Amino acid sequence: MLVDMVCKRCNTDILGKLEMLRSSPIGIARAFFQPHGRDRGKHTTAPGIQARRKQMANESGYPDEVDFGPHAKPIVLPQLKITGEKSFTSTAAGPDELRSFVTTLSALFQSHQITCIRKRGPEHQLRYEAIIMLSPDKTFIQTESSFQAKPPRGGIWLERYDETDAEDVTPAATILQKLDGGLVLKTSSATVEDALDFFAQAVEQISYDSQVTRDIEGPLISVGMTTTVGVMERVIAKNGINLLAHYLGRDYVTDPGFRQIKDSILTGTPSVPADLVENDRIKQVLNAAPEHHHVFYLTRTRRSGGRAAITMIAHLYGVPLLIRLTLDAPEPHPPFPVFFLVDYVNHEVKLQSEAEYAEALPAMWAK
Template identity: 70%
Template sequence: MTTQTTAPSPVCIYCEGPGPFTDEHVISAGLGADDDRYLLVDMVCKRCNTDVLGKLELEVLRCSPIAIGRAFMQPHGRDRGKRTAAPGIQARRKQMASTSGYPHEVDFGRHAQPIVLPQLKITGEKTYDSAAAGPDELRSFLMSLSTLLQGTQVTCIRKRGPEHELRYETITMLRSDKTFTQAAESSFEATPPRAGLWLERYDATDAAGQTPAATIFQNLNKGIVLKTSSATVEDALNFLAHAVEQFSFDTQETVDTEGPIISVEMTVTVGAMERVIAKIGINLLAYYLGRDYVTDPGLQQVKDSILTGTPRLSADIIEDASIQSILDAAPENHHVFCLSKASQPGERASITVIAKLYGAAQSLVLATDVPEPHLPLPVFFLVDYLNHKVKQWSLHDYSEHLVKTVMNEAQARYGSTE
């Protein structure tokens, strides 16, 4: 007689749910990590990966101060083939001061180079300003506006707050006798229409100078946005449709902006950065030490904090000069992640993750009482964010590199010792 035993089904290392599972990047591809290696397979459920961790990571990569460093230093984000783009900055306000006093709407290209978006601004009862990166961009934008505003109707889309299940309000504006009026009451959908005019509002803090009655502009994704203050949507569309019909390049004066002043205003959830660092730390532990290690109860509190934000995690800025010098010895254009331990009585340990991202280093305690790791710590993970590669180095590997770095710097400073 033989007895067969069935291996227990895996559960999510974060919520302990049964799945289904999706591959989780140990280190975000958006941070420049390898898109095909360093994956956790059958460890993180789809809900945690997509609904919690993915959204949290996206917020930090696009809406936090780290987004500025990422935009300046990393040439492109995740590899998406022909759709691979420079890292984006998502902000409530991205504006450039102008000589007219009415700020230009801008966005950022490679290495955070500011790009003036093609736009028309209503500055008075009968006056408007235009701006763009160049005349060709403005001409293409006006052709798109003409197609949009000269038809019989325009579908307008307004995004609502995250508290709404149906996030997108759709408004149909009909054009008759060159006048726009709203066709009927709004409708609400979970997903936006494939095409339409996006509606936004200025508020008291949206402009460093004067606020135009309305601005219509085209973003880098070729979407057209109408941003209003004192003008109604109907009045703005009526004015802009007439302006496009009357627009003449012969009367335009080209003015280049030297030393532009850029204003960026972001909104980010308090503690989001710490949760992302902790998540990467847990992922690295799972990748290096295995599933069984990260399911220890001593790591449960930090995993709860990653998923919910409660209790709030605390990270420390690394100010110790000796630790800074060790981290600074990493190759140029690399992030550094380090898992380290402090041994405790009874074959127990505390675990800390150190993260140096775009030059700034923080440390965060992941656990204070977990089993002594069965593999050596510290261990280093270096992310080449220019080429999207990850290397794992032991303390010996990193020490050898550190010595070489110090010797090379000494030789460059004092010359050959031979």
């Protein structure tokens, strides 16, 4: 939409790191309503939820690690959990998934060298620590580590259990395989070395004859995520500025009247002026949009001296949020208000005038 207008530093380096759609309440709504993300051919996946905890209650008291498929259907990830000094449990969505997982682990441990990857905070330029673990005599030891800009391929990602919000018993360690095939080792009381030693022996002892398959009706799912207040509003406001640039041209949004909202978008200070829409009639109008569509509704209020205030209502997954983009900008000459309809299944955007949008709901406009 914005050919030769997008600033890489702002759009990617600053706002791209906010990951609003995966780590916010909107991310949960997106997982339920949107069947898949952008079309990437055979790599197209269901929308992800970025959370520090995604677990399903288990009769043993040790929760199972899960992820979400289309329409937020929980999928039990293949995993091994240390539940005692010499005991462990194995869980997966089905027998085939467990066998494949164990085969992958067995091949990994037989190589006697494993690269573990630990992700650091965004303040670090080299965000990934690569740790080389060797097992010369069936006991893993750390030999070296280095910091890299990109994670090495084929390693095991290291995570820690957050025991402060644990609702069930936390295993000493869990090794699991994500939906994309990546391996994760989560530890609590066990060290990384001890956990690798344990699981290397465990994969040799798994008996598939003792596995039990059962359906779970009404699973209890726990999701814990950390969100930053104001981030969602910043990303939505950025979309509003982009839509204005597309509709009115780049020069329009360079007016000094947009300076404050741009500062809010880029830095979070001052906070983006936003409110939930309470007007029932406006909500009715926005709810009348076609199924699987977001609506961005741009309006203007005339001011003296040829100036205007510009407001946007973003209707995302059924929730309307009003954002004031500017209180003092040049009076726009093209027609206002306008509607941008975003088909979030086919990833298409359509611009409609008020009259064009009204054609789809004549009975409502007539009231």
